[in-house]
Amino acid sequence: MVERSYEKFFRQNRLPHLWCPGCGNGIVMKAIVQAIEKNPAYTQDNTVIVSGIGCSSRASGYMDFDTLHTAHGRAIPFATGVKLARPELNVIVITGDGDCTAIGGNHFIHGCRRNVDLTVILFNNNIYGMTGGQASPMTPLGKKATTAPYGSVDRPFDACKLAEAAGATYVARSTAFHVQHLVKMIEDGLNNRGFSFIEALVQCPTAYGRRNKMGDPAKMMAWMRDNAVMKNSWDKLPDEKKIGEKFPIGLFYKAESVDYDTAYQKVIDAAGGGAK
Amino acid sequence: MRKQLRLSGSGGQGVITAAIILAEAAVSEGKNAVQSQSYGPEARGGASKSEVIIDEEKIYHPHVKNPDFVLAMTQKAADKYFSDLNPEGTLILDDDLVPTSPDFKNIIRVPITKLAVEKLGKSLFANIVALGVIVKVTKLVDFETIKKSVATRVPPHTVEQNMKALQLGFDSV
Amino acid sequence: MSARLMQGNEAIAEGALKAGVRFFGGYPITPSTEIAESLAKLLPKFGGTFVQMEDEIASMGVVLGASLAGKKVLTASSGPGISLKQELIGYASAAEIPVVIVNVQRVGPSTGQPTAPSQGDVMQARWGTHGDHSIIVLSPWSVREAFDLAVKSVNYAERFRSPVILLTDEIVGHLRENVELPAEVEIYPRRTPKISRAEGYQPYAPDEDLVPNVANFGEGYHIHVTGLIHDDTGFPSGSPKVTREAIKRMHEKISRAEDEIIEVHQEFMDDAEFAVVSFGGTSRTAYEAVLNARKRGIKIGFVRLITIFPFAEKIIRELSKNLRGLIVAELNFGQLVNEVERAVAGQCAVKLCAKYDMTIFEPEEIETSIDELIAEVNGNG
Numbered sequence: 001m002v003e004r005s006y007e008k009f010f011r012q013n014r015l016p017h018l019w020c021p022g023c024g025n026g027i028v029m030k031a032i033v034q035a036i037e038k039n040p041a042y043t044q045d046n047t048v049i050v051s052g053i054g055c056s057s058r059a060s061g062y063m064d065f066d067t068l069h070t071a072h073g074r075a076i077p078f079a080t081g082v083k084l085a086r087p088e089l090n091v092i093v094i095t096g097d098g099d100c101t102a103i104g105g106n107h108f109i110h111g112c113r114r115n116v117d118l119t120v121i122l123f124n125n126n127i128y129g130m131t132g133g134q135a136s137p138m139t140p141l142g143k144k145a146t147t148a149p150y151g152s153v154d155r156p157f158d159a160c161k162l163a164e165a166a167g168a169t170y171v172a173r174s175t176a177f178h179v180q181h182l183v184k185m186i187e188d189g190l191n192n193r194g195f196s197f198i199e200a201l202v203q204c205p206t207a208y209g210r211r212n213k214m215g216d217p218a219k220m221m222a223w224m225r226d227n228a229v230m231k232n233s234w235d236k237l238p239d240e241k242k243i244g245e246k247f248p249i250g251l252f253y254k255a256e257s258v259d260y261d262t263a264y265q266k267v268i269d270a271a272g273g274g275a276k
Numbered sequence: 277m278r279k280q281l282r283l284s285g286s287g288g289q290g291v292i293t294a295a296i297i298l299a300e301a302a303v304s305e306g307k308n309a310v311q312s313q314s315y316g317p318e319a320r321g322g323a324s325k326s327e328v329i330i331d332e333e334k335i336y337h338p339h340v341k342n343p344d345f346v347l348a349m350t351q352k353a354a355d356k357y358f359s360d361l362n363p364e365g366t367l368i369l370d371d372d373l374v375p376t377s378p379d380f381k382n383i384i385r386v387p388i389t390k391l392a393v394e395k396l397g398k399s400l401f402a403n404i405v406a407l408g409v410i411v412k413v414t415k416l417v418d419f420e421t422i423k424k425s426v427a428t429r430v431p432p433h434t435v436e437q438n439m440k441a442l443q444l445g446f447d448s449v
Numbered sequence: 450m451s452a453r454l455m456q457g458n459e460a461i462a463e464g465a466l467k468a469g470v471r472f473f474g475g476y477p478i479t480p481s482t483e484i485a486e487s488l489a490k491l492l493p494k495f496g497g498t499f500v501q502m503e504d505e506i507a508s509m510g511v512v513l514g515a516s517l518a519g520k521k522v523l524t525a526s527s528g529p530g531i532s533l534k535q536e537l538i539g540y541a542s543a544a545e546i547p548v549v550i551v552n553v554q555r556v557g558p559s560t561g562q563p564t565a566p567s568q569g570d571v572m573q574a575r576w577g578t579h580g581d582h583s584i585i586v587l588s589p590w591s592v593r594e595a596f597d598l599a600v601k602s603v604n605y606a607e608r609f610r611s612p613v614i615l616l617t618d619e620i621v622g623h624l625r626e627n628v629e630l631p632a633e634v635e636i637y638p639r640r641t642p643k644i645s646r647a648e649g650y651q652p653y654a655p656d657e658d659l660v661p662n663v664a665n666f667g668e669g670y671h672i673h674v675t676g677l678i679h680d681d682t683g684f685p686s687g688s689p690k691v692t693r694e695a696i697k698r699m700h701e702k703i704s705r706a707e708d709e710i711i712e713v714h715q716e717f718m719d720d721a722e723f724a725v726v727s728f729g730g731t732s733r734t735a736y737e738a739v740l741n742a743r744k745r746g747i748k749i750g751f752v753r754l755i756t757i758f759p760f761a762e763k764i765i766r767e768l769s770k771n772l773r774g775l776i777v778a779e780l781n782f783g784q785l786v787n788e789v790e791r792a793v794a795g796q797c798a799v800k801l802c803a804k805y806d807m808t809i810f811e812p813e814e815i816e817t818s819i820d821e822l823i824a825e826v827n828g829n830g
Contacts, residue, residue: 011671014684044671045667045668045669045671046667048518048666048667050514060673061673061675061684061685064671065671066666066667066670066671066672067671067672067673067674068514068517068666068673068674068675069673069674069675069676069677070510070513070540070676071510071536071537071540071676074506074507074510074536074537076507076510077474077502077506077507077508077509077510077511077514078510078511078513078514078517079514080500080502080507080510080511080514081472081474081510081511081512081513081514081515081516081517081518081522082514082515082517082518082666083514084472084498084500084511084515085472085498085514085515085516085518085519085520086518086519086666086667088667089518089666089667106503106504106507107503107506107507107510109503110502110503110507264493264498264500267493268493268496270493271490271493271494272494273492273493273494273495273496273497274496296454296625299454299625300453300454303452303453303454303627306452307627308626308627309454309625309626309627310624310625310626311454311624311625311626312620312623312624312625313623314564314565335626336733336734336736336737337733337734337736337737337811337812338620338624338626338730338733338809339734339809339811341811
């Protein structure tokens with residue numbers, strides 16, 4: 001019998017989840033609790049899960065913590081409020097590509113800039129799944145969506161590069177195929193005191209894969225296996241080989257920088273306000 | 277006895293601060309005071325006006341109509357804000373910055389900004405010089421009271437200079 | 450404590466602090482900025498937190514997060530910013546999160562006249578966010594009352610777990626006058642769960658006053674908070690019955706306390722045949738107009754709405770039975786007048802005295818309106 005200790009992190013009475021068969025969101029949700037399980041500083045009582053709106057953001061409802069399912073794009077401001085009000089709480093944000101980089105794009109870059117001690121996990125399915133497959137700012141060029149019936153001409157964001165440029169102090173990417181690696185990337189993000197960003201590529205067979213003839217969920221995951229290149233290998237790869245749909249995964253950036261709570265405690269001290 | 281004042285100039289001349297200090301002085305003497313202001317669209321350089329009403333009675337409507345005293349620190353302010361002066365009221369003008377006196381009976385011209393520059397080295401003190409003038413002319417608050425109010429408002433390292441500015445204005449009329 | 454000169458916006462900051470606010474998130478905007486500036490200075494002195502956010506939406510989000518984590522919270526803005534905040538004002542309504550939103554009104558629509566006074570956001574305060582929702586809206590006429598209503602707003606937000614809008618205006622916000630502030634104020638504490646998880650705690654199960662005792666985050670209750678319509682557990686429900694009951698309770702938790710919430714300042718009403726209804730900064734001018742008219746022998750009263758919403762429907766209806774006519778003086782194109790007309794329901798004449806030109810009323814303008822109303826009612830109009 002396989003050890004399934006992670007099950008205690010879920011609200012069993014809220015399952016099964018609403019995601020489609022073959023969706024990658026459940027894999028990432030499980031990876032999050034497995035990473036939490038490895039970190040004794042994170043308990044179900046002192047950890048708050050905050051999400052936005054969209055398929056991925058429904059994860060908060062299944063997780064047995066204090067959970068906050070906010071408005072579309074606004075997870076990071078809410079999470080910032082929770083964290084600044086109670087710095088001793090651990091705050092994890094679950095968001096999607098549309099939620100985080102379109103309607104929540106400004107909040108995302110400013111969360112990075114402030115280096116608030118949050119761990120933000122972006123479930124990237126390259127599409128708006130909940131509303132039936134509209135193009136997001138992370139839909140690759142040429143891919144089809146209901147709002148890009150001839151293929152998307154909008155240049156997509158690289159959310160990891162965006163996070164790094166905006167000031168995040170931990171930036172990593174993994175996929176729903178590379179489960180152990182994904183858990184490790186999240187685990188390291190939880191350990192970083194500051195704004196940690198992990199992009200997790202997930203397959204959306206219903207709203208994205210089907211429309212783009214990417215095959216069944218297994219084929220979409222095989223695509224992840226075949227195209228993801230570990231950061232170390234990627235860096236050694238000559239430019240002419242970084243072609244096609246190949247993309248890097250792994251830890252992209254890590255920096256030591258003072259987080260917002262620590263910085264603001266100095267303001268309180270300067271004002272003579274004592275402990276928060 | 278209700279007294280209404282209008283302090284006007286351009287943004288950055290400190291007329292609003294002067295009005296606040298005057299109102300604070302009145303309040304510290306146990307009187308009722310309201311101070312309101314209007315800026316131009318810009319925080320600096322636009323037209324600036326601040327109004328103070330001082331009364332023993334409660335003050336409701338905060339807008340000054342037919343002021344008893346108007347201070348104008350620019351020609352534009354003088355031309356614009358003297359028109360509804362109480363005919364028995366007083367118009368105080370910065371002598372250098374308001375070359376043309378409006379057609380009004382009681383005008384007091386004081387080289388406010390010039391005094392600040394020549395005696396204190398900075399036009400920054402012009403509003404406090406003006407305050408000295410106002411207190412002397414209006415007799416609304418004691419000179420000692422306004423000194424305390426100025427000292428409380430301004431940065432500690434500038435108190436001495438500001439006291440000189442106040443005295444300069446007070447002695448200039 | 451002796452009197453001191455204080456600005457309306459500063460008094461709001463002082464009142465909020467006194468009421469226990471320890472978290473402010475905001476974005477700079479004229480003419481509300483002094484509230485943010487005051488709290489940036491004051492909050493850390495009390496171990497509280499001030500954060501300037503990237504926009505008005507984030508400012509709402511951050512205070513709602515902080516409120517759920519147990520802090521009493523406030524945000525402040527004006528027209529354009531209040532428009533942006535509407536999305537999450539609705540969230541606060543739906544998820545029943547205590548929050549106070551100060552609106553220092555300026556001339557709109559859009560960027561409008563940024564430094565000029567207006568009272569054009571009355572109906573927005575009531576209906577600004579989408580969907581059926583309830584709200585409490587209070588409006589001060591003096592610096593002292595700005596302090597008092599800031600305290601009251603925080604207390605109502607906590608008691609009803611509802612957004613409360615402190616609807617002030619540039620007149621009161623930027624006005625400085627002498628005030629004496631109380632050393633102590635009455636404080637409504639954060640509601641807390643009455644039973645444990647083991648005893649079957651449900652975060653959104655209403656208490657006797659119909660308000661739920663939602664646990665703060667980090668206290669082991671593992672609650673779920675959402676903007677979706679939810680049942681007592683806090684989890685989304687697609688049930689028509691749950692939806693109907695949730696929306697009904699949201700309204701009733703406030704409407705059943707209406708008599709307590711609704712405050713109306715009345716003077717000279719004993720012999721009054723007419724009255725001027727006003728609110729906020731305009732009431733200062735209306736008061737002088739009424740005093741002047743009475744000196745001329747006109748039997749006119751003064752009615753000032755301190756609580757704008759819930760609307761003082763019963764009070765206005767009762768008053769109108771004994772009056773020949775009402776003036777509604779407001780610094781807009783005519784908003785509150787519609788509520789007054791609805792309450793009066795034809796029992797006396799209602800005349801709008803409106804102004805929307807960047808300047809505040811002069812007493813004479815309201816007096817002219819009074820004279821016109823009397824002439825109209827007497828049939829000489």
